[in-house]
Amino acid sequence: MNHSYFTPHENAVSITITGSGGSGAVTAGLVLLESVARAGLYGLMGRSVGPQIRGGESAAMVRFSSQPVDCPGDRFDLLVALDWRNVLRFVDEIPLDERSLIIADPAAGDAPEALTQSGAQLLTLPIKEIASGVKGGRINMVALGAVGAVCALPPDAMTESAAHTLAPKGDAVVAAATECILKGYDSVAEGRSFAAAPRPERARARWNISGNEASGLGALRGGVRFVAAYPITPATEILEWLAPRLEQLDGTLLQAEDELASVNMIIGASFGGVPALTTTSGPGLSLMMEGLGLAVASEIPAVVVNVMRGGPSTGIPTKSEQADLNIAIYGFHGDAPHLVLAPLSITDCIATTQWGVGLAERLQTVAIVLTDQSLGQARAVIDPPEMPLFTLSRQLADQPTDPYLRYRVTAEAVSPVTAPGTADGIYTGDGLEHNERGAPSSIAADHLAQLEKRQRKLEGFDYGKRWAEIEGEGDICLLTWGSSAGVVFEAANRLRAQGQTVRVLAVRLLAPLRTQILREAIGTAQRVLVVEQNHQAQFFHYLNAQQALPPSAESYARPGPLPIRPGEIVDLVQQGGDV
Amino acid sequence: MSTAQDRKNLKPKDYKSEIKPIWCPGCGHFSVLSAITKALAHLGLAKEQVALISGIGCSSRIPAYVDTYGFHGVHGRALAVASGLKAARPDLTVLTAGGDGDGFSIGGNHFLHACRRNMDLTYIAMDNEVYGMTKGQASPTTAPDWSHSKLTPHGTGIRRFQPAAIALASGASFIARGFSGDPSGLARLVVEAIQHPGFSFVHVLSPCPTFRPEQRAWKQQVHPCDLETTDNPIDAAHAIQSDDGRSLGIFYIESLPVWRSEKAAQRSLSRIEQEFLV
Structure with missing residues (x-):
């Protein structure tokens, strides 16, 4: 780690x-x-x-x-x-x-x-x-x-x-x-x-890398060989970095006419068996939600790296904010289980994007990776990163059953899939509700079986320890996600230097939330402070909705464009809460 | 993998799936389905090497009825799905099918850009000048004075979308019009469209007997196109613009650069990672 x-x-x-x-x-x-x-x-x-x-x-x-x-x-x-x-x-x-x-x-x-x-x-x-x-x-x-x-x-x-x-x-x-x-x-x-x-x-030896380059590298390491691209600040650099390198890896980048097209293009490529990804920022993610619902329903792996900026609407495109958490988690129509991940640093953009691609492939679903302008357009000098080895890939139906049941309800709820070219695996992928064969169905039992299958494959998966970065033990628990992790870790170190005992919990896997383990990780901390960079305290309310927080938990949510600085958090803790 | 000999023996019915279409009796789409399966049999294409992509609407149900790989996506986005698939899997024969609302209204932008991108795709647009699945509203190709929809009781009052003219202006390199009442002629057009390298647009007049019963008269109205197929866009524009919308045939075939994924000298990922070393 x-x-x-x-x-x-x-x-x-x-x-x-x-x-x-x-x-x-x-x-x-x-x-x-x-x-x-x-x-x-x-x-x-x-x-x-x-x-x-x-x-x-x-x-x-x-x-x-x-x-x-x-x-x-x-x-x-x-x-x-x-x-x-x-x-x-x-x-x-x-x-x-x-x-x-x-x-x-x-x-x-x-x-x-x-x-x-x-x-x-x-x-x-x-x-x-x-x-x-x-x-x-x-x-x-x-x-x-x-x-x-x-x-x-x-x-x-x-x-x-x-x-x-x-x-x-x-x-x-x-x-x-x-x-x-x-x-x-x-x-x-x-x-x-x-x-x-x-x-x-x-x-x-050091690396000099930007967050957007790191996300692009994570995509390639995850096996992405098709990218659809529509430019938007502050995500465009990922696409520009990927364009020539995909050509060098026998991959393809296709510039789309809009984000509606780019998300559907990656669905098409992924249906074709090629791991696929697109990148965007807030307004683009809004346009993609229709297609992402389709990917969830048709169980086509699809990855979106969303580099957040000040919102809503055009907002402050060149400045950072963590305000797309709500749309990433709740923005889908219907009951649409999917993955939401957030890298905790520039370096972590590599591993977390790679993990997101692997999980999307393994679980045949959508992964939204939430980075932001403060990571994406910043550069860091780092140690050459240790590259994680994931063994996450799409389960292929090499020898399909006859008839091939594309959406078969299996023990782990993931159905082995074919790609075009497989002779006995012909099927029609569908956003219409369907039966196990893939034929359209509005029968209640089919709908329930497929809803449960799509939920269970995510809930039942073992995500291991990577769901969060946990550091220290103490009466104070600083809980955060994504790019705010860096500032929280530094604040915690300063507090420790002053004699405070502090635990930091920085969450990478936001959906599905590992609620029970998160509660255990908070443990008996006397004071729980949730830190994030947005105005509506989106993470705090999400955690509360999942009943992950003790009633006394406090929120520190501040919007962009100014970065949260470590001294802010140190002051907040020192001012004391109810404890 | 099927052998070439196996494929030669495939009949049109072998390309039909066991799923029964939801279409109304007398719907033109049945004949379009037949024309597609005839064309596939004629070309002897391996079923697993073909993908039929659609959006939403009555006609967009067609992938489930063809025994090839298929994808039934969301409204208007079929050409985007097909473009991603073809770009990532150039070895496949990728067909796209859908209706006039799907392709020219909600999917209008994708239609323009698919034409100008000129990927090696075949797009079969089944035009009945009405939204059938939502029970009879005016589509972009509906005449402005058609007043039978509750949504537009006075007619839309706006000019019709001209699919062939817009395809030409947008850069499509193959433009044809067929009629579902002539499935053999339509099958020949589809064969030529599939064989054409580049974006092939086949505009199909496919009547809706339920919401547009007057379209039964199309059988008497259709006629062969007056002009020979041309590779000159000015002549094609003239033919298409002076046409009554009921002429059939291939208006335009031009040899234009086909979109392809660029390849560079190959490098390993670990070599790419060395770029970050200071």
């Missing part, structure tokens, strides 16, 4: 590089993250962008440490402003204080009062002047060099990362970037580096 959550983060550093769209803030952040990896450290990079394609605001937010990083910190140690033009649009996302440092170029004008009133110190550097002294020089690389100096990152790690990241842009760009980084580095006087910054360690 994943032990990356044991992270005290006493020596983590948080940096943000901001600028107007096109200023190169995000590129600088990407190079910084890779530099962190080359320095033997771990890191997490989130990005904040406006809805504009060009000319908006953008910020790269990098937190790095000598231990794995799974959530943003409470505050920023360093803000580097490439310009001040649009910075006020995300000032709420950049908490600064008197220990923070702002690096800016006086030529870009004065720092806005909204930032300086935090008490942060200001370090002025002639960024623009330095860049103009380099042929083809860019301010973002000068700024990056300054960040490296302040954070005591080795210059080699930075220039090698820039060379790797910028290689597609040609040698001249790499040469200019290298010179800018070194000049930026030298522009910071000695003694200005953070004492608290984690020191570089002997470099070891």
Whole structure:
């Protein structure tokens, strides 16, 4: 299991590089993250962008440490402003204080009062002047060099990362970037580096991966070889990552005309025997619900990775929220048992997506995998992940009975299935209620038998220990799901450091809920706090509906777009509840 | 696996399943079913290598009545299911069938894009100008002054959807019209449609004796298309647009690039994973 959550983060550093769209803030952040990896450290990079394609605001937010990083910190140690033009649009996302440092170029004008009133110190550097002294020089690389100096990152790690990241842009760009980084580095006087910054360690092999890439990799590892695609923020990168790689694995990606088509395309491919997946975000998932009901009824394996964003409707497409839990669990028409899973970290997007594909195949049903923008569009430097070995696959009817009973009610309620091409296994898949043979039927006994079969195959399956990540023992139980796990684990570690006893329960398998084991895992905790990022406390109410919570359980549900920070949870616990 | 010799001996009735259709007596769809099974027998296709995909409606019940693989999905989405299946399993012969409401109203967007994608699919649209399964409402191909539905007692007042013209404009590479009253002629069209590489659209006039009894007169109204089959879209447009909607034949066949799954130099998954190493 994943032990990356044991992270005290006493020596983590948080940096943000901001600028107007096109200023190169995000590129600088990407190079910084890779530099962190080359320095033997771990890191997490989130990005904040406006809805504009060009000319908006953008910020790269990098937190790095000598231990794995799974959530943003409470505050920023360093803000580097490439310009001040649009910075006020995300000032709420950049908490600064008197220990923070702002690096800016006086030529870009004065720092806005909204930032300086935090008490942060200001370090002025002639960024623009330095860049103009380099042929083809860019301010973002000068700024990056300054960040490296302040954070005591080795210059080699930075220039090698820039060379790797910028290689597609040609040698001249790499040469200019290298010179800018070194000049930026030298522009910071000695003694200005953070004492608290984690020191570089002997470099070891690391992975640099985004949550969306991780979900795509999990899909491939799960055996997905057909993907239907309709673009939507913030899920599109999964599809873009998969498109060329499916071609390399003899698979197929098909761009659909809309989400109604994409979900039905994966049903068609999966009916053909090929494990299939699509990805979307909230509004797209709404359109897919009709097709997902069909997949449940016709028992065709189908997987949807839904990368959640602020909702409802178009909402806040570039920001994160965990607000699609209700539709994922309750959004189906009819009685439609299915799987809902949620990765707990960027790394976990690999294993949980892979598990979702395996379970959908094994149980011939729908799996919805709920990630979100904070995982999908963030990148992490991690240890090369241990890849789980699942033995979950579709049970094939190689030698079908005569007549072939496609929907035979078996002991475990999964009916071996044929794919077209199997001579004696001909059947018609149907969204109409049907008998065991697959012939349409509105007979009460057939309906009940098939409803029970579809429920029982999910309820009776042994999901093992992967249903949740459980850590610690204690009077306080912090209960959470999906992307909020990272921040909850860090808060728990801080509370433990203060002498509190805390248990964390981070749920991966949301449906079918392992209610009895969950109750046992909560045990006799005196205080139960349910943490999630949405406005309606969807997880809290779901758990209550399943009677999984003690009556005294409390909810901490806060919507996006601002991330939940570990200090919020620590404060909440310290303020005390009824206990 | 059936041998080629076995398949040569297959008769149209061998492609029919044991399930009895739910259709009303006199329904045109019976003859479309016969035409499809005749075409499959003529081509000697192995039953397990054929998949018939549909949506919802009277005509969409057809997969259960054919002894090939079948999928009866939801309303309007048959072409999407068929496209996913064909993309993932190019070895199969994939047929799609359904009605005018399913294909041109709720499934209209999928129809447009299936035409322009030009996958090697055959789409048989059984048009009776009415929603039969919901008991007689106007469909996209119903005449604007047809006032026999409680839903539109004054008629819809809106122009009819022109399936063949829209298929042409959307990029279909094979466009034909058949009539259920001529199952042999229809079977020949279906054979040609299946053999055509690319998206083949067969518009079938298939009367509904229950809600549109006046369609019995179609037998007297249908006639062969005046023009020869063309590969020129301008000539085809002229033929289709000047047509009375009752002419039969193949209007248009053009050799256009057929959608196919692109393949690249193969790599193992572990090689792909190396991309993430720093």
